Amino acid sequence: MALNIRGILGRLRSRGAGPKLKRRKALDNMAWTYFPRLKILLLVVGYAWMLCLPLKELSRGIYIDENALQPGGVNTNWNWGDVHRADSYLSELERLRDSNATSIERTDYISLQFQKLRIPTSIQNYTFYTRSGPIYGSNAYAILSSPRYSGAEATLISASWLSRMGDGDGTLNLRGVATVLSLAAFLNQYSLWSKDLIFVISDGYMEGMQAWASAYHGRTQSNMHAEPLQLTSGMIWTALDIDYPGHSFSHLGIFWEGLNGRLPNQDILNSFHVISRNTGGVPVLLHDNHDPNDDNWRDPLPVSWLPSTLGNNGRVKDYAYRARNLLRHVTYQARGHPSGIHGLLHQFHIDAFTIFAVPATGPHGFHTLGRIVESTLRTCNNLLERLHASFFFYLLPEPGTFTKIGNYLPSAVVISTAILFSGLRSWVQAGWVEVPVPASKEGRAKGSQVVKWERRSRPSLQAVLIILATHAWGVPLYFISTWPTPPRLLALACLCSSMLLASRFIDKIDSDTRKIAPIWMLLRSFNLCFASTVISATSVLNFSLAAVLAVLLGVPLSFSGPTDDVLTSVTLRFAYVLLAIFWFTPAWNVMDQAVWDWEFLGGYFSPFICMIYVPIIWQAVIVASLTNRS
């Protein structure tokens, strides 16, 4: 039997070998011929997909995946007495504000309030050593031990002294702090908590929570001194940050983007959405972007130039609204900048988000917020396990809907595939040289068009060394990016010209291109393959960053290469340089924040730009400035 099968297989193989090889060859030829069109097709599909991301058709309604959560399934007990208590805390906090109380006086007051509630409390002092001098601060926190439970798990409720308004521009979060204090008094009355409740009133904006969370998880950093915590509890599973800067609110906004683009499990956002709608009767916003049907809707920027008939079209308006939500998300996630203090907790596997009471003239206040937070905490309290189930990949184009990973991820990956194919084509091109075949030697010559492809060697070492050099060159670039603007621009100009000069020397490497591949082909091949790998790998870690990279690098890299025309070459190189260093110009003002994030929070955006993004474009600049040999 076995022999028989082998015989049949052998016969099949011998019979099919000829046509199979031919078919394969034909296919290869076709791929080679149609490759430029395929590349353009992939790029068009990728960019079009990006533009389609805000479409309603790509998203679906939210649902609760974790059955244990049961959002909105409880009667809330928060009542006017608790609102009154919050009001009295608020008036005390306002008194502290008006008397210009130091952070030590504030934390003393807050921790005294916790003591009055019989909740064990402590204070943590911290210092950040910045270039402009040390920043001192003091966090007050309290841990309400869950009755009847071991306290191995915990839920965090926090409010920072500074609101996230204007990224911590100095607006005080007094009502947020008052809400947390009043919640502590209220939650203490119940024995149903299965997790310890940790209340943290952190000082400053990001600094306080960074010091507290680092000390809690035993992480140290050289430019920060944070006192060890006197009180600790178990593993923190979920965290709510309450931000209530205004007098009252009409909508609650959620901020969920974390440091380095980490996101909380979507279930907790969905639960909050359900609770806010059903228990509190408050519409939910993404960030603080209002709905087009809302009175607060500002004329959306992308459609202001459109004719008014088109601009007022429902679908266009809707598209603009969803696109704006996504763009706002991208500005946080791609930069890896946390959109609130919750963002510092994701790295410790804590599902956290900020509830932002969008300032308005009414109608909601402490009463609604308290009920919603109470119900959300009850939902977190129901958890028997950490939130899991792969609910970490999502885009939120609109409150109540989300885009699944399968619907958004391909957009960036398709563009990165186009880049990859260009790079591989370069690699093949580098390995073969077209040699005209003399008609005399070839017996069956049919004309002068006959060519022969000959192998040539591809010395990769030089290209790899050049690539490494450009990445190493990112290190001084990083240090330059920490300087103030005028010397920074000067140094940037110096670095750019040094790089352009260096490419003159690289051009000297090429010798006989019939035996050895020209350096630009190898360089281009490595550059493109590397860029494509970076985009594909980033796409699952931080989709927004991958999308930004794909959009910025897709076309420029796919069509990179030396040109013979001097004017085109110079224009091209200038464009590349602009693409590389526009982040550093004061008009964009991205790097200052990014450098601060890297130094104090560990956000990797600025080193990524300096040591990955800019060098990738620099490699393209070098390729463009080399002599076009084939």
Added chain:
Amino acid sequence: MLCVLLAAWAAYANPGVESEHFEEDLVIRPLKDGRIGTRFSFTTTLEDVSPRNPESLDGDDDSQHYTLFPLTLGQILREYAITELHLSLNAGKWNYDTWGMPDEPGVATGGELWAWIADGASTSVDQRWQGLRNALAGLFCASLGAMDEQRTTSPSRTFRPEGSLPDWGHPHHLRHAFLPSEHVCTENLTPFYKLLPCKSFSGIATLLNPHRLFDADWHGMSIHVLWKEGVGIQVRLTFQAVLDPIRNSWNKKRDWSLKSLFGRRIEQSCPISSASQIRVSIPEDQPHLFTPQPSGVDGSYAVFNVSGGEWLFTDVEMRWHNETSFQNRFTDPRTATGKQNSVSALSVQRTLKSVNKYRGSLNVAVTNNRGDDIQTTYLETIPWFVQLFLHTLRIECNGTRRGDLLDDTTYTPPIPHSRPTLYQSTLTVPAGSTVYMTMDVTKAFLRYTEHPPDAQRGWDLPPAVFVPIKAGQKGSDELERIYTPILLVDLATPDFSMPYNVIIMSSTLITFIFGSVFNLLTRKFIVTKVEGNHKTDETGQLESASAGGKD
């Protein structure tokens, strides 16, 4: 003849009439933070009886006739020849700093079981330990069977026998296990009632109202069996609870009565108890009022006799004079952090800090709140999946490294998938200062079958135990143990939802196919004609044909 033999055997098996007596006691202590600590204790003593000698395990056991002693427990003890046994099932985290030392030292969160078992039987100590676990699991409806060899240790420096050990010429061994994830609830209380001679119908046990006890901030039950030379075998059943009268009071007062704490009153005393009393700790320098007047004062306790008191149909009540609402004593959080005015001599904080799933550090901070140095034993029993690196142990005190504070270390390394780590040492904590110990740990990568059903919850680590050694009291029977809170550790866990779906789907499919095939193979298909008897032969042929076909 048979009757005579039976009578003779009975006389042999039950040589003397054992005398038994039963005592019950309730201690109520107002605590510093306004809560009320309560401890129920029910003691049955079987006089002049010694535990079963393991050598006699091969033969038949004496018959057991008890009047008050719980028979179900007695059977287990004799079946496995257990000399001393301690079982506790607790819920909550005992706050030593504000509640002080508990009346019953065993306050570890979750389950804790330890026993002293003598050698000398044909079955090994470990086999009998396993039998004991399973029998108690059945008796108390608790998952004590999970205290397998992966959790069992023998920390004899920390858990000394509380009674006496009979000298049978064979050594006694300690077996100890923690089960931190066990939750105590009503299903454990019902078997507890059943072991009491008066159940919950009369006496102090009336107050064991599950609605109130399981609402308490801390509650736990324990069973202690020990043998005291010259006294006999003692079974002590205890229930401890820390109740919060302020939480349930509208005006935030800490006045209490039995009715307000337990929702019940004692309406009848237990007729067979030889002593039955309620003792209330008298607070120092704070004006208070008892109603009714206590029947006596015993040291710092006001004593109310339950047997025969005329207040039986009323209540015990305690009120604080001139206190409109309870005010927590203010301490400066910047200097004191709630520690300097701790009730307890030692304050212990133990955390497992880690940023990732494969590494972390175990941090223990021990604060001495007294004016003189305290020596204490330190015990860690950590399951194998968290491995300690002893060489990374750092001890710091007042900012300097103090390796000399740790002494007398014994360490049993873990064996992956079977034996836990056992680490014991003696630590000296200088007066009024804090000793910080840190040790690096790695977290193991588990086999997928080793994950529990709630894999994403993490694993509970048992508490560490500290036993302060008082000067000149090194071999004392009664040791004050301090348990740290338990820890939760996150191990690298796969997302089980996908494999589980596949397993469920394929199992359903296999079950369906198996069911159909099994049905087809075992069922007989017979053509029967309802009318007329002449066709029966034909049916028989069909039947045999189908049977033959299957072969």
